[in-house]
Amino acid sequence: MKQWVYLLPLVLFIALAIVLWQGLSNDSRLLPAAMLNQPFPEFALPSLASSSQIITTKDLPKQIILVNVWATWCSSCLQEHPFLVELAKQGVVIIGLNYKDKRADALAWLKQLGNPYQLEIFDAKGSLGLDLGVYGAPETYLLDQHGVIQYRHVGVLTPDVWRQRLIPIIEVLKNG
Amino acid sequence: MRTQQKQRLYLVLFIIAGVSIAIGLMLFALGKNVNMFYTPSQIVAKEAPTQTTIRVGGLVVSGSVKRQSDSLAVEFVLTDQTEQIAVHYEGILPDLFREGQGIIALGQLQPNGIVKASQVLAKHDETYMPPEVAESLKAVHQKDSP
Amino acid sequence: MIPELGHFALILALLFTLIQATIPLIGVAEGRLDLMVVAKSCAWVQWLLFVIAFACLVYAFVNNDFTVAYVAKHSNSLLPLQYKISAVWGGHEGSILLWALILSSWTVAVAIFSQRLPATMVASVLTVMAWISLGFLLFILFTSNPFERLLPNFPIDGQDLNPLLQDFGLIVHPPILYMGYVGFSVVFAFAIAALLEGRLDSAWARWCRPWTLVAWCFLTLGISLGSWWAYYELGWGGWWFWDPVENASFMPWLAGTALLHSLAATEKRGVFKSWTLLLAISAFSFSLLGTFLVRSGVLTSVHAFANDPERGSFILIFLSLVVGGSLTLFAIRAGQFKSFSQYDLASKEMLLLGNNLLLSVATAVVMLGTLFPLFADIFHWGKISVGPPYFNALFIPLVLGLLFLLGFVPLMRWRQNDLSLLVKQALPSLIASLIIAVLLPWWLAEQLNIWVVLALFMVFWVLSRLVFDLKQKLQHKRHPWQAMLNMTPSYWGMSLAHFGVLVLVVGAALTSVYSIEKDVRLDIGGSVSIADYEFRLIQLKDIQGSNYTAVQADIEVYQQQRFVTKLFPEKRLYSVQKMPMTEAAIDPGLTRDLYISLGEPLDGNSWAVRVYYKPFVRWLWLGGVLMAFGGLIVIRDRRYRFAIKSTKSSQSDGLFAGETS
Numbered sequence: 001m002k003q004w005v006y007l008l009p010l011v012l013f014i015a016l017a018i019v020l021w022q023g024l025s026n027d028s029r030l031l032p033a034a035m036l037n038q039p040f041p042e043f044a045l046p047s048l049a050s051s052s053q054i055i056t057t058k059d060l061p062k063q064i065i066l067v068n069v070w071a072t073w074c075s076s077c078l079q080e081h082p083f084l085v086e087l088a089k090q091g092v093v094i095i096g097l098n099y100k101d102k103r104a105d106a107l108a109w110l111k112q113l114g115n116p117y118q119l120e121i122f123d124a125k126g127s128l129g130l131d132l133g134v135y136g137a138p139e140t141y142l143l144d145q146h147g148v149i150q151y152r153h154v155g156v157l158t159p160d161v162w163r164q165r166l167i168p169i170i171e172v173l174k175n176g
Numbered sequence: 177m178r179t180q181q182k183q184r185l186y187l188v189l190f191i192i193a194g195v196s197i198a199i200g201l202m203l204f205a206l207g208k209n210v211n212m213f214y215t216p217s218q219i220v221a222k223e224a225p226t227q228t229t230i231r232v233g234g235l236v237v238s239g240s241v242k243r244q245s246d247s248l249a250v251e252f253v254l255t256d257q258t259e260q261i262a263v264h265y266e267g268i269l270p271d272l273f274r275e276g277q278g279i280i281a282l283g284q285l286q287p288n289g290i291v292k293a294s295q296v297l298a299k300h301d302e303t304y305m306p307p308e309v310a311e312s313l314k315a316v317h318q319k320d321s322p
Numbered sequence: 323m324i325p326e327l328g329h330f331a332l333i334l335a336l337l338f339t340l341i342q343a344t345i346p347l348i349g350v351a352e353g354r355l356d357l358m359v360v361a362k363s364c365a366w367v368q369w370l371l372f373v374i375a376f377a378c379l380v381y382a383f384v385n386n387d388f389t390v391a392y393v394a395k396h397s398n399s400l401l402p403l404q405y406k407i408s409a410v411w412g413g414h415e416g417s418i419l420l421w422a423l424i425l426s427s428w429t430v431a432v433a434i435f436s437q438r439l440p441a442t443m444v445a446s447v448l449t450v451m452a453w454i455s456l457g458f459l460l461f462i463l464f465t466s467n468p469f470e471r472l473l474p475n476f477p478i479d480g481q482d483l484n485p486l487l488q489d490f491g492l493i494v495h496p497p498i499l500y501m502g503y504v505g506f507s508v509v510f511a512f513a514i515a516a517l518l519e520g521r522l523d524s525a526w527a528r529w530c531r532p533w534t535l536v537a538w539c540f541l542t543l544g545i546s547l548g549s550w551w552a553y554y555e556l557g558w559g560g561w562w563f564w565d566p567v568e569n570a571s572f573m574p575w576l577a578g579t580a581l582l583h584s585l586a587a588t589e590k591r592g593v594f595k596s597w598t599l600l601l602a603i604s605a606f607s608f609s610l611l612g613t614f615l616v617r618s619g620v621l622t623s624v625h626a627f628a629n630d631p632e633r634g635s636f637i638l639i640f641l642s643l644v645v646g647g648s649l650t651l652f653a654i655r656a657g658q659f660k661s662f663s664q665y666d667l668a669s670k671e672m673l674l675l676g677n678n679l680l681l682s683v684a685t686a687v688v689m690l691g692t693l694f695p696l697f698a699d700i701f702h703w704g705k706i707s708v709g710p711p712y713f714n715a716l717f718i719p720l721v722l723g724l725l726f727l728l729g730f731v732p733l734m735r736w737r738q739n740d741l742s743l744l745v746k747q748a749l750p751s752l753i754a755s756l757i758i759a760v761l762l763p764w765w766l767a768e769q770l771n772i773w774v775v776l777a778l779f780m781v782f783w784v785l786s787r788l789v790f791d792l793k794q795k796l797q798h799k800r801h802p803w804q805a806m807l808n809m810t811p812s813y814w815g816m817s818l819a820h821f822g823v824l825v826l827v828v829g830a831a832l833t834s835v836y837s838i839e840k841d842v843r844l845d846i847g848g849s850v851s852i853a854d855y856e857f858r859l860i861q862l863k864d865i866q867g868s869n870y871t872a873v874q875a876d877i878e879v880y881q882q883q884r885f886v887t888k889l890f891p892e893k894r895l896y897s898v899q900k901m902p903m904t905e906a907a908i909d910p911g912l913t914r915d916l917y918i919s920l921g922e923p924l925d926g927n928s929w930a931v932r933v934y935y936k937p938f939v940r941w942l943w944l945g946g947v948l949m950a951f952g953g954l955i956v957i958r959d960r961r962y963r964f965a966i967k968s969t970k971s972s973q974s975d976g977l978f979a980g981e982t983s
Contacts, residue, residue, distance in 0.1 A: 006656040009600060010649035016693075017642050020614070023696040024634045073238050073276040079900065105238070159477060160395070186667050191679065198683040201716060202690055209712035210694070213705030231707060248841050248930055267841040268921030268930045271902040
């Protein structure tokens, strides 16, 4: 047989490797961190408690805070909730961004499971979520004293993530 | 020399015939048995075919799961946060089927717009969202943006 | 301290692997024996260090050391001891460590059992294996360190092992499967050594065969176990899902099976040399590809392992280096391996070629089906999944074709056969088999299914040939029993393995076609009937396990009013992970399984219940075990005991011996 036949397996493999590489970078879980190191987007949205009370960017406390995106239709949020309550007890300031939800459902949820949030923003249409680039709940953002997004976590905020990812950043922010 | 030529001829013919039949059959079978994924929005927009098996994915709308009291028939609504689509299924739902959870239903779209599912898939992991569902939710947001 | 010790052992292992990967090569190049033997001592030290590291991790699990991140993630103080140990390989980091430990064990095994092999060959093989080990060590140390600490904020208790993995099957399944996966690295290393040295003869094939066989046996057992586990643990009663993770282990198996057969031809007749090399490279490459697919998460599956893109890129780079490198070497060198033997159309060579062709096509079918969703995604053809019908449609004809060829094995000789005599011998068997294959299901099941008939047709055809062959071999012997004992392990092992295939095919065909499944609503006191069995729900009770709570149903099974057995399916809720689990209850039998699992509670006192009648399902795993056992018998054959062979004979056929000068 001719020599080129022996090259065939290599050629096939290279083609396969390129496809696998594409597949790897195509991973939908790799999210663009477009908003990272950007100030939190401007917004003016009602509070969860009443539609007449409007919360704007200026109402965010000027300290290190977490902004937690949640909704009652999201089962993972239910899993996450007890840990948020615990964090709030420890004195961590958490802002709730209720996302594409029904007001009554959300209020009932907080009443039943406890409210870890200092402020509850009600984003029924998901406009703020859109500006933030939220693609599903839960998501948690870490904001520094100047309202700049320092970290974004997609998915359930677990004690592990808190310890391994967020605490180190908070330490740096506090000392820096 | 003659026998060696003959031998080589057999070999080449054998391999060519085998490989071409195999490739033909593979592509044919692939074409027949691939299940496309559709979002509820695509189904409402009539982009999905009605005669073939498709996969539909989305979040199960809270409060939409209704079981018949005398059988295992169940109906629920799937959403991609824009449109909704009703799914009919008869049988046992997977352990991690929950309201609000992202699931995939495998079934056929009926002319009346209901999906008749033969299989419902939810993953064995609370934090897991089927990639297709996650992507479709993301796509919806991108479409919404001005 | 202990976890640091383990970490330190891994770093030391990296050092020794580096030595093992370089010094012997210099030895081979310069013909210095003292440098070549370094490989053996390094292999031993490396293995010892891996054992220490692994023992440290086991220690951390057994002692609930939740300062170790990996332990905190996969264990819990309430987890029963046996699962604490198996939890060591219940997650990513531990699996990879187990993989590396097994790789080093294989390396040591090569060092032990290759006393009589030429020194250059051994040095090259051990070097190649060291390079692979190096990749895995770097992978562990840089992306998946199991000894990472959670200090100072560590949890009081761990997150528990995934309930799916809290099971006997998962204690033994991964180690056995990895033994198979990683075992192909030995024959891979032999192939690379042959390519480097530019020599490949029947002695080489003879050295490779036992290694390939052992790895293949483990892989066969591992896959069978996995199928059995999925059957009773996932609660769906299925035994094969064509799931990406299953396919990942099936591809190396198919390539390995082809390799076994092609090695036979290379050993006996010196043919298919470059093809054999390619298969040796492929079998291990598919093992690596499987690892990549499972660990990178480019394909998601029911097994849904947690995954990480960074790890994926690492494995992909490693995969590209190993496979790309060896295929480049293949492209350069393979052309020089010429086969000089001639053979006819009707010959054992052609038979084995046919076998290899069908197995290669089968591998391609599985690979295409597994990777196609990925292709579709990249080329924007939409989100696609490839269902079991695709695999079944292609796989069943391929298996039937393989069985048809298998029937000719006892009839066919090397080189050439009289075609008309062959037809004369085969035809009566074929006709008789077809008749039985039609009549038997007609009589027993009262319904004919084309696939069952075809499968049984082929099974009886092969079986008849196996039996006739044995009869013919004993016909003219004075003491048939004595003669039977005198037959070689090769013959017995091969026949047993082929018989195992038949058992498996019968199981697969009958279960797939004649299984009965019913999803029903069952009240306390109510009953459901399938086949001629009646299942009565007597009561439901709450029970408390060590790390879960459960509802247990008490179900009595009757066959025509006669009591058969009691079954206790459970629905468990694991307290730490808040994960529900279905524990099916099975009444196993040689000709049928009764299988019942709880679905979900409905209003009132009723439950949705799934009941199965699965005929001959046990035969599937019995067949797998027979195949593996047959393979082990073959290894007993005299001609593979090269470790205790005299130096003289090894020099006479080991052409590499003179290479050092």
